[in-house]
Amino acid sequence: MSALTIRNVKKSFGNTHILKGINLSIEAGRFLTLVGPSGCGKSTLLNIIAGLESPSSGEILIGDRNVNQLSPKDRDIAMVFQSYALYPNMNVRKNILFGLEIRKVPKAEQAAIVDRIARMLQIENLLDRKPAQLSGGQRQRVAMGRALARDPKLFLFDEPLSNLDAKLRVSMRAEIKQLHQRLKTTIVYVTHDQIEAMTLGDYIAVLNNGEVQQFGTPDAIYNDPANRFVADFIGSPPMNFIPCEVVGSSSQGFGVKMTHEGGDFVLEASGDLKPWLGKHVVLGIRPEQITHVVTSRLDERGVSGHACPVHLCEPTGPDTLVTTSINQTKVLARVRPDTAGTPGQSMDLMFDMNKAVFFDPTTGERLRFQLLKAA
Amino acid sequence: MSKSEPLKIDAVIDLPDNNPKDTANHPATQARTEVAKRGRRGTLELWLPKLVVAPSFLLSLVFVYGFILWTGYLSFTKSRLLPKYDWAGFIQYQKLWASERWWVACQNLLLFGGLFILICLALGVLIAVLLDQRIRIEGTLRTIYLYPMALSFIVTGTAWKWMLTPGLGLEKLMHEWGWTGFTFDWLVNPDMAIYTIVIAGVWQSTGFVVALFLAGLRGIDDAIIKAARVDGAGTWRIYTRIIIPSLRPVFFSTFMILGHIAVKSFDLVMALTGGGPGYSTDLPATFMYTYAFTRGQIGLGSASAMVMLGGVLGIVLPYLYSELRGKNHG
Amino acid sequence: MVESMPGVKQRPLMRAVVYVPLILTAIYFLLPLIVMLLTSVKTMDEIRAGNLLSLPATLTFEPWAKAWDKMGGTFTNSFMIVVPAVAISTAVGAFNGFVLTKWRFRGSELLFGMLLVGCFIPFQVILLPMARTLGLLGLAGTTGGLILVHVIYGLAFTTLFFRNFYVAVPDELVKAARIDGAGFFTIFWRIILPLSGPIIVVSVIWQFTQIWNDFLFGVVYSSGETQPITVALNNLVNTSTGVKEYNVDMAAALLAALPTLVVYILAGKHFVAGLTAGAVKG
Numbered sequence: 009m010s011a012l013t014i015r016n017v018k019k020s021f022g023n024t025h026i027l028k029g030i031n032l033s034i035e036a037g038r039f040l041t042l043v044g045p046s047g048c049g050k051s052t053l054l055n056i057i058a059g060l061e062s063p064s065s066g067e068i069l070i071g072d073r074n075v076n077q078l079s080p081k082d083r084d085i086a087m088v089f090q091s092y093a094l095y096p097n098m099n100v101r102k103n104i105l106f107g108l109e110i111r112k113v114p115k116a117e118q119a120a121i122v123d124r125i126a127r128m129l130q131i132e133n134l135l136d137r138k139p140a141q142l143s144g145g146q147r148q149r150v151a152m153g154r155a156l157a158r159d160p161k162l163f164l165f166d167e168p169l170s171n172l173d174a175k176l177r178v179s180m181r182a183e184i185k186q187l188h189q190r191l192k193t194t195i196v197y198v199t200h201d202q203i204e205a206m207t208l209g210d211y212i213a214v215l216n217n218g219e220v221q222q223f224g225t226p227d228a229i230y231n232d233p234a235n236r237f238v239a240d241f242i243g244s245p246p247m248n249f250i251p252c253e254v255v256g257s258s259s260q261g262f263g264v265k266m267t268h269e270g271g272d273f274v275l276e277a278s279g280d281l282k283p284w285l286g287k288h289v290v291l292g293i294r295p296e297q298i299t300h301v302v303t304s305r306l307d308e309r310g311v312s313g314h315a316c317p318v319h320l321c322e323p324t325g326p327d328t329l330v331t332t333s334i335n336q337t338k339v340l341a342r343v344r345p346d347t348a349g350t351p352g353q354s355m356d357l358m359f360d361m362n363k364a365v366f367f368d369p370t371t372g373e374r375l376r377f378q379l380l381k382a383a
Numbered sequence: 384m385s386k387s388e389p390l391k392i393d394a395v396i397d398l399p400d401n402n403p404k405d406t407a408n409h410p411a412t413q414a415r416t417e418v419a420k421r422g423r424r425g426t427l428e429l430w431l432p433k434l435v436v437a438p439s440f441l442l443s444l445v446f447v448y449g450f451i452l453w454t455g456y457l458s459f460t461k462s463r464l465l466p467k468y469d470w471a472g473f474i475q476y477q478k479l480w481a482s483e484r485w486w487v488a489c490q491n492l493l494l495f496g497g498l499f500i501l502i503c504l505a506l507g508v509l510i511a512v513l514l515d516q517r518i519r520i521e522g523t524l525r526t527i528y529l530y531p532m533a534l535s536f537i538v539t540g541t542a543w544k545w546m547l548t549p550g551l552g553l554e555k556l557m558h559e560w561g562w563t564g565f566t567f568d569w570l571v572n573p574d575m576a577i578y579t580i581v582i583a584g585v586w587q588s589t590g591f592v593v594a595l596f597l598a599g600l601r602g603i604d605d606a607i608i609k610a611a612r613v614d615g616a617g618t619w620r621i622y623t624r625i626i627i628p629s630l631r632p633v634f635f636s637t638f639m640i641l642g643h644i645a646v647k648s649f650d651l652v653m654a655l656t657g658g659g660p661g662y663s664t665d666l667p668a669t670f671m672y673t674y675a676f677t678r679g680q681i682g683l684g685s686a687s688a689m690v691m692l693g694g695v696l697g698i699v700l701p702y703l704y705s706e707l708r709g710k711n712h713g
Numbered sequence: 714m715v716e717s718m719p720g721v722k723q724r725p726l727m728r729a730v731v732y733v734p735l736i737l738t739a740i741y742f743l744l745p746l747i748v749m750l751l752t753s754v755k756t757m758d759e760i761r762a763g764n765l766l767s768l769p770a771t772l773t774f775e776p777w778a779k780a781w782d783k784m785g786g787t788f789t790n791s792f793m794i795v796v797p798a799v800a801i802s803t804a805v806g807a808f809n810g811f812v813l814t815k816w817r818f819r820g821s822e823l824l825f826g827m828l829l830v831g832c833f834i835p836f837q838v839i840l841l842p843m844a845r846t847l848g849l850l851g852l853a854g855t856t857g858g859l860i861l862v863h864v865i866y867g868l869a870f871t872t873l874f875f876r877n878f879y880v881a882v883p884d885e886l887v888k889a890a891r892i893d894g895a896g897f898f899t900i901f902w903r904i905i906l907p908l909s910g911p912i913i914v915v916s917v918i919w920q921f922t923q924i925w926n927d928f929l930f931g932v933v934y935s936s937g938e939t940q941p942i943t944v945a946l947n948n949l950v951n952t953s954t955g956v957k958e959y960n961v962d963m964a965a966a967l968l969a970a971l972p973t974l975v976v977y978i979l980a981g982k983h984f985v986a987g988l989t990a991g992a993v994k995g
Contacts, residue, residue, distance in 0.1 A: 060888050079428055081894035093885035097907035106903075107893035154893075431897045432816035435808050439868055440824055446839065446846075446865045447831045453842040466845065510738055516731045526981070527739045530746070533977035534970050535926035537943040541950045541966040542745040545752065545959055546765060556764040586742065598986075647835055650928035654947050671837040676933060681841060688837040699833040703826065 010069075011036040011194040012057070012162060017066030019052055019218075026052045028218040030066070034211060037192040039185075041209035043199055045241070049218040050198045051166060057196060058164055059083050070162055081110075083162075086155035090167040092147045094139035100150050101135040104157045111158070125153045128187075145176045152187070165197040169204065181207060202242045206230065214238045231363060236372035239292050239365065245329060248298070248339045250291045251369060254284045264291050268334045269317050275359050278310045279377040281366070289375060290367040293359070295329065295340040300347035301358040310361035316341075318349040332357065451692065457685035464679035475686035485687065488665040491577050495666065496645035498581045499588070503641055504634070506585065507592025512622060514593065515600045525597070529590040536587065540654025543583040544570065573663035576656050580648070580664060583655055588644060592637050599633035600626065639702055646695055667691050753777065753963040760959055776960035777968075784965050787945035791925055791972075793856050794941055798863035799920040805864070806871020806916055807909060811901055813872070814879040815887045825876060831869030839866075840933055847934060854936030862934060863924045870923075871916045878912035879905070911983060918984040922973045942969045 010033045019027040027049045034040045042050040055061040057068055059080035068075050075083045086107075094103050101122055108118050126132040129149045139147060148168060155163055168184075169177045185208055188195055199205050205212050206226045214221045214229060214237070221241075222234035233239035239247045250266070255274060257263035262281035263274040275291070301313040316339075320331040328348040330341045341357050349355030366375040461471045479485050510528060514521055531539065546552040549568045557565035569575035603626060611621050649668035656664040658673070665673075667687055675684025748765045753776050755769040781788075813825050843862060844853070852858030882905065890900045931941040946969045950962050977984070 055888075058888070058892060060891065080888075080892045081896075085892060087889065087892045089885040089889060091883050091885050093883060093889035095886065095890070095904050097904070106890070106895070110894040110899065154889075158893075428896065432812040433818060435897075436812045436821075436824065439805060439809050439828060439872065442865050442868065443828050443831055446843070447834060448827075450839040450842040450846075451834070454838050457841060466841070506738065510735065513731050513735050518731070518735065524735060524739055526978070527742050529981060530974065530977060531742060533922055533973040533981070535928065535943050535946075535973070537926070537928050537947050538966045538970045539745075541946060541962060542749050544950065545963065546745060546748055548959075551760070551959070552765060556766060559764045559767075586745065590742070643833065649837075650926075650943070650947075653928065653932075654950065657951055668835065668837055671840075672929075672933075675837075675841055684837075685841060688835070688840070691835045692838045695833060695835050699830075703829060703833070 010034060011038070011071060012040075012196065013067075013069040014053070014057070015067040015069070017053070017056060017063045017068065019049070019056065019061070019064050026218050027056075027063070030215075030218075030220055032213055032220065032223060034194065034196075036194050038210045039188050039195045039197065039208055040211045040213065041197045041199060041205040042213050042215060043202055043205035043241070044215035044221075046200055048215040050200075050215050053215070054087075054164055054166055054196060054198045057162075058085055058087055084160045085162045085164055086158050086160045087164040087166065088151045088155050088168045090170050092139070092151040092168075092171075094142075094147055094150055094154070096139050099136050099138055100131065100142070100153075103139070103150055104153050107154065107158050121157050125157050128156070129153050144172050145180065148172060148180055152184075156191075161194065163193050163195045165195060165199075167199055168197075169199070170201075177204075184208060202244065206242065212242075214241060216241070233292075233365065233374065235374055236290065236292065236367045239367070243294060245295050245340050245342075247292045247294045248337070249367070250293070250335050250337050250339060251288060252291050252335055253288055254281045254286065256285065264289065266314070266334050268332070270315055270354060273312075273314045275312065275361055275364075276310055277364065277366075278362055279366075279379050281375075281377060283377070284366075284375065288369050290369050290372075292365040292367055293361070294363070295342040297360045297363055298339065298341035299358050299360070300343040301356045305358065305360075308360075308362075310364075311358060312361075313356050313358045315354045316357045317354045318351050320351055321348045323348070330355070330357070454685045454688055457681060458689045460682050462681035462685070464681070466681055471682070475682040476690075478683055479686045479690065482683075484662050484665060485667075485670060487662060488667045488670040491664060492645065492666050495577055495580055495584070495648070496642065498578075499584045499645050500638060500641045502581065502585045503589050503592050504637060507589050507637070508596055508627075510589070510593045511596035511600060514597055525593070528593045531587045532590050534587065536648075536650035537654045539583050539587045540651050543579065543586070544655050547579055547582075570656065571660055573660045576660060576664045580651060580655055584644075584648065584651060587651075588641065591640070595633055595637050596630065599630045603629060635702075639699070642698060643695070646691065749963045749967055752960055753780075753967055755960055757956075757958060757960060773960075776958070776964040779958070779961045780964035780968055783949060783961075784942060784945050784968055787940045787942040788968065790856065790935075790939055791941040791943075794859045794863065794939075795921060795924045798860045798867065798924050799917055801860070802864045802867035802871045802920055803913065803916045805868055806873075807875045807906070807913070808901070809868070809872040810875025810877075810879045811905055813876045814882070815884065815900075815905070816897070825872070828869050828872050831866065832873060836866065836929055840929075844933060854934070854939060856939045859930060859934055859939065859941070862930050863920075863927070866930075867920050867923065870919060874912055874916045874919070875909070878909070882908060911986075914980055914983045918976055918980055921976055925973050 012032075012034050014030050014032040017027055017030045018025070030049075030053060032040070042053060044050050052061060056063050057070075059075065059078060059082075063076070070083055070085065094100075095106065098106065104122055104125055105118050108121065113121075122135070126135055129152060131146065131149050131153060134142060134146055134150070139150070142150065151168065165184075169180055172180060181204060184197075188208075197204075197208055199208075205214075206229075209226055211224065212226055212229045213223045216237050222229055222238045224232075229238060229242055233242065233247075236249065240249070250264075252264040252266060254277075255263055255265050257274055257276045261276055262279075262285065263276045264281075266273050266275055281289075305311050306313055316332040316334065318330055318332060319338075322329040322331075323345055326345075327342050328345045330343050330348055332339050332341065343355075343357070347355070366377075367373065368375060456468070457466055458475050459470055459472060460467050461469065461474065514524060518524065547567065547570045549566075549571060552567075554565060554567045557567075569579045607625060607629070608621060611625050616624065647668060648666055649672065652658055652664055652666055652669050658665045658669045668691070671684050671687040671691065674680040674687065751766065751769065752760060754772050754774065755763070756771070756773050756775070759767075759769060759771075809828070813821055847853045847858045847862075850858070852861060886904055887900055890904050895903065925941075926943060927941065928943045928947065931944040932947070935941060935944060946965050949965055
C-alpha cells in the first residue's frame with residue numbers, strides 16, 4: 009500500500025509557479041529524498057505534504073486518506089526542521105513531550121515514551137537541559153526524538169543536517185539511515201545535498217524549476233539519468249558533458265568524434281546511434297569512466313585509450329582529478345594518483361563508454377537507443 | 384522521458400514491492416466525509432488569526448482614518464463652538480493662511496524644529512562617539528544622558544521655567560557667582576522665547592539620540608574597522624569616512640523621530656511658555672488646541688490640524704513606504 | 714571600540730578631549746534635576762535669598778506635603794488610567810504582532826502599514842471627533858474614556874514592537890508546534906509568550922511613560938475629578954493667582970516624574986536595548 013501519494017500538485021503565487029504539477033508515490037516503510045537546487049520547490053512541496061501550506065491544486069494522500077483539507081495536526085505526521093525548531097523555553101523532555109501532551113496522552117505512557125526515545129537516541133543525560141545548552145548535534149537528536157515520540161505514519165525531514173559541520177553531518181547521516189532501517193518508518197527527506205540524497209533514499213525525486221526531473225532509485229538516478237540536469241546535479245565531481253558529432257565507427261557501430269590539441273579520435277558508443285548519424289549530440293561521461301590506462305581492459309568493447317593534454321591535477325587523496333580539454337570543453341578524469349601526468353604535457357587516458365549517455369544538445373533530454381549486440 | 388507527467392507513478396510501479404494501480408481505487412468519498420467533519424474546525428483555525436486582528440483593524444479604521452475624514456470635513460465647515468455640517472468650501476483654510484498667528488506658529492515650528500533636530504543630532508552623535516571610546520564610567524554617564532527621556536515634557540517645562548525665570552533662576556545664580564552683568568530674559572522676551580523651548584527640548588531628547596547612535600556604533604562589524612586600520616586609516620578618518628557614513632540609516636531614523644517630536648510638541652510649550660509672551664511661541668499644535676478648544680473655532684482648528692497632518696504625512700509616508708519595501712526584500 | 718586597536722596610544726591629552734566634553738554635558742543633563750531637588754526642600758524665604766544651587770540651610774519637607782496635598786488625587790488618577798491602558802494595549806499588540814508575523818494572510822502587510830500610520834499622525838487631527846465620540850459613548854471626562862483613547866492610539870506602537878520582535882522568531886517554531894498539534898492560542902501561550910519577555914518589557918515601559926507623561930489627551934478629555942497628574946501639574950505651575958511657590962512646584966514636578974524615573978532606573982537598560990534594536994535596524 010502506498011504511504012504517500014502526491015497527485016498533480018501545483019502551487020503558484022500569482023504568476024510565479026513554484027510547483028508545476030508534481031506526481032510522486034511511495035510505499036510504507038520507504039525513504040524518499042527530494043533533492044534539487046535551492047528554489048526548486050522541494051521545501052514548498054514538503055510544507056504542502058505537512059499541511060503548512062496548501063496546494064493551488066492537486067491532492068495529497070497519506071495512507072489512503074486525502075488530507076488536503078486537514079490541518080497539520082490531523083495528518084499524523086512529524087517533522088524535523090533545518091533549524092531544529094526546538095522550543096527554547098522548554099527543556100528536552102518537555103520538547104519531546106509537547107506533542108503528546110497536546111494530544112492528551114496519559115502521563116504514564118508519556119514517561120515510557122520519553123525513556124524509550126532517550127535511550128534510542130542516547131540523550132538520557134540531556135533530558136533536563138534547555139535547547140540553548142545543547143550542541144548542534146545534540147539539538148539534532150532532540151529534534152528527531154520529538155518527531156519519533158508520536159510514532160506518526162509519516163516523517164518529514166527538511167534539510168535536517170544542513171546546519172551541522174561536515175564531519176557531524178556524515179555521522180548523523182549514518183544514524184538516520186540506521187534508525188530508518190530499524191524502525192521501518194516512512195520518511196520524506198528534503199535536501200540540497202546530492203550525497204545525502206543518494207546515501208539515504210530508497211527513492212530519489214530530483215526537482216528543478218518546480219518539476220520532477222526524475223523519480224527513481226539512487227542507482228537509476230545515477231546511472232540512468234533522465235536528462236542532462238539530473239546527470240549534472242547528481243555526482244561529484246559532476247559528469248562531463250562533451251558536445252560532439254556522431255560518426256560511423258570502424259566496427260560497423262557508431263562513435264563520437266573528439267578533438268583536442270593533439271588531434272582527433274573517435275570514441276565508440278555502445279548503442280545504436282544511427283538516428284543521430286552526422287548530427288551533434290552531447291556525450292555525458294562521468295569522471296570515473298575516464299581513468300588511467302589499464303592495459304588488460306583495452307580489449308573490452310567500448311574501452312579505448314587516448315593521449316590527452318593535462319591542464320591541471322588536483323589530488324584528492326585516493327585519486328587525482330586530471331583536467332583536460334576535448335572539443336573545447338573542460339573534461340575531468342579520475343586517475344590513480346601515481347599515474348597522473350604533469351600539467352603542460354599529455355597523458356594516456358582510458359575512456360569507458362559502457363556507461364556513457366547522450367543528450368540532445370538543445371533540450372538536454374536523454375537520447376534513448378537500442379544497445380548494439382556484442383559483435 | 385519528459386518532465387513530470389503521470390509517467391512518474393509508473394516509474395514507481397517498475398520498482399519492486401510496489402502495489403500497482405493502488406492510486407486508482409482510492410476511497411475518495413470516505414476521505415471527503417472526514418474532511419467535511421473537520422471542515423468547521425479547519426475554517427475556524429483559518430479565521431482565528433484574522434478574527435484576532437480584526438478589532439485593531441476596525442479601531443484603526445474608525446478612530447484613525449474615519450476621524451481624519453471627520454476632521455477633514457469639519458475643516459470645510461463654518462463650525463465654531465459646535466460642529467456644523469454645512470459645506471463651506473475653503474473658507475477656513477483662507478482664514479488660516481491669512482492669520483498672522485498661524486504664520487508665526489509655522490515659522491516657529493521651522494525654527495524650533497530645525498534647531499532642535501540639528502542640535503540634538505550634533506550633540507547626540509558627539510556624545511555617542513565619545514562614549515564609544517571605552518569610557519570607565521560609561522554606565523553612569525549613559526544613565527545621566529538618558530533619564531530626561533523618562534520625564535514628561537510638562538515636568539521638563541516646569542523645571543526649565545523655574546531655572547530660566549528672570550531675576551530668580553540662572554540670572555541670579557550668575558550674579559551671585561560674580562557675573563553681575565549677566566542678563567537672561569529669553570523666557571519673557573517675545574523674540575527669544577522660542578529658543579528656551581529649543582534648550583529644554585534638546586535637554587529632553589538628546590539622550591535618545593545618544594542611545595540610538597551608541598547602539599548603531601556598537602553594531603558595526605569589527606572586521607570593517609580592522610580592514611580600515613590595516614589599510615592605514617587613523618581614528619579620525621575611520622570615524623568620518625567609514626563609521627559615520629555607515630550609520631546613515633540611524634541618522635534617518637533619528638531624523639524622523641525628532642522631526643515627529645517637533646511637530647507634536649505641545650506639552651513643552653504649554654508648560655514652559657504657554658505659547659507666550661503673546662503668541663510668540665505658538666506652534667501649530669498649540670494653535671490648533673487654542674482655536675479648537677478654548678476659542679470655540681472648531682472649523683479653523685480642524686483646518687490647522689489637517690495642514691499639520693499633510694505636513695507630517697508628506698515626510699513620513701515616503702519613509703514608511705521605503706521601510707516596508709525594504710523589509711519585504713530583506 | 715576604535716581605541717582598543719593595538720598601536721593606538723592612550724595619550725592623556727586625548728583622554729581629556731574625550732572626558733571633558735562628556736562630563737560637561739553630563740552636568741548640563743544633571744543640573745535641572747539637582748535644581749529641582751534642592752528647590753523642593755527649601756523654604757520660599759531661602760529661595761528668594763539664595764540661588765538655584767545654594768544648599769538649603771534647613772531641610773523642609775513642607776513643600777512635598779503641600780504638593781501631595783494638591784496632587785495626590787491626580788497621582789492616583791494617573792495610575793488608574795495607566796495600568797489598564799498599558800495592560801490592554803500591550804496584550805492586544807502582542808496578539809497583533811503574532812498574527813502579523815506568524816499567521817500572515819493576504820493583506821496582512823497592508824493591514825500592518827495601515828496600523829503603522831497611527832504611530833505618525835499628529836493627534837490634533839483626531840482630537841475633535843474623539844471628543845464628540847466620547848461624549849456620544851457617555852465616556853466624556855471619565856477615566857474609562859481616557860483608557861480607551863490611550864489604548865487605541867497606543868496600539869500602533871505596541872503592534873510595531875511585537876511585530877518587529879516576532880519577525881526574528883523562527884517560523885519553524887510555529888510550524889513545529891502546529892505539527893505537534895498545537896492551535897493558535899496554545900502556540901501563543903506555550904511557545905511565543907515565554908519568549909516575549911524582552912519585548913513585553915519594552916512595550917510596558919514605552920506605554921507606561923507615554924501614558925503617564927501624556928498631557929494632550931489628559932487636558933482635552935479629562936474633567937476635574939479624573940485629571941491625570943500632568944494636567945494638574947501644568948495647572949499648578951501656570952496659575953497666575955496667589956504667590957508663586959516654586960518649592961511646591963518643584964516637589965509636584967518631581968512627584969509627577971517619580972514613577973517614570975523609577976521605571977527607567979529599574980528597567981531602562983532593557984528598554985533602550987529593546988527599543989534601539991528595532992530603530993537601528995530600520
